[in-house]
Amino acid sequence: MYRKAKNLTKVLMIGPDRSVHGGISAVVNNYYEAGLNQKVDLCYIGTMVEGSKLRKLWQAIKAFVQFCVKLPEYGIVHIHVASDSSFYRKSVFIKTAHVFGKKIVVHQHGGNFEEFYYRQLTEKGRKNVQKVLSMAEVLLVLSLEWKQFFSQITEESRITVFPNSIQLPQLAEKHYGQHKLLFLGRLCETKGIRELLNSVAELRSEYPDMKLYLGGIWEDKELETLAGACPENVRYLGWINGEEKKKYLEECDIFVLPTYFEGQPVSVLEAMAFSCAVVASQVGGIPQMIEDGQTGILIKPKDEVSLQDGLLKVLKDVRLCAELGANARKKVASEFSIEMSIEKLLQIYRKVSEVS
Secondary structure, three states: OOOOOOOOOOOEEEEEOOOOHHHHHHHHHHOOOOOHHHEEEEEEEOOOOOOHHHHHHHHHHHHHHHHHHHHHHOEEEEEOOOOOOOHHHHHHHHHHHHOOOOOEEEEOOOHHHHHHHHOOOHHHHHHHHHHHOOOEEEEEOHHHHHHHHOOOOOOOHHHHEOOOOOOOOOOOOOOOOOOOEEOOEEEEOOHHHHHHHHHHHHHHHOOOOHHHHHEEOEOOOOHHHHHHHOOOEEEEOOOOOOOHHHHHHHOOEEEEEOOOOOOOOHHHHHHHHHHHHHHHHHEHHHHOOOOOOEEEEEEEEHHHHHHHHHHHHHHHHHHHHHHHHHHHHHHHHHHHHHHHHHHHHHHHHHHHHOOO
């Protein structure tokens, strides 16, 4: 049995339950698979689960009680946060850790934080966000664009660009020109599903063999009905993980994410690592991963014409599709490997521990 060394850095990590379908859970699970829990003394507490409002409330209460019990044992508190209810929920944990003099690392993931901050909050609410973020020794953000945004809210010296990362899968043979499209994520309006389904309906006359595989959970009944109107070209997979997700990432030659806003989607990194030709919106941290025409195709969000143009580029050009896929995998290997990410995170923990 593996035994942890006694002198490991003690980290109390807070985020959604690891069973939750979403990007933050995927990031945390990647940390565990890469062995972060063997490199630090890691305790993870899930503050949110899927289900009814009552179930979510009960989970939040249990998580906070567990947090208060564990807090005295740990020097560093690493809190994963997004916007909206996630920020309100995690603010309680951040403030509590601050009262007890803990070193705090706030890890920001929310793709719509700018909208949340400027359009949803009052002036009093914005001041509260500023106060909460100032309690952190380090604010981790996913891209340079997000660093620029958050430098307007908190001290730039606190902010560290810390992109998402993944374990690079074994290189497998890829068959391009199959016209198999894959989408992974929440199936809702803001992920561009309406534009995607309309584009498939428009392009299927030219590419009748085109198949769109939707991996996720429906959050909009109207969009689910719209998907059912093209049964020959659209297949719903449900939420897929593990070997099933690997199967479709290997089989599909094109990955598409026409999202309206984003932090830095793990699904795009996974698709790039599996040598897919990626067509994705030019939002959030995506341009940090996708160099247009080199490691993928960037499109305008909420723009059906731009999406169709992007899809046509990879549907009609097998050579371009293959080049994009090969270049994408190389970029993930050189810039977004989980091993490099874990080492950088360990350095951040060491630096935070040394702050007096």
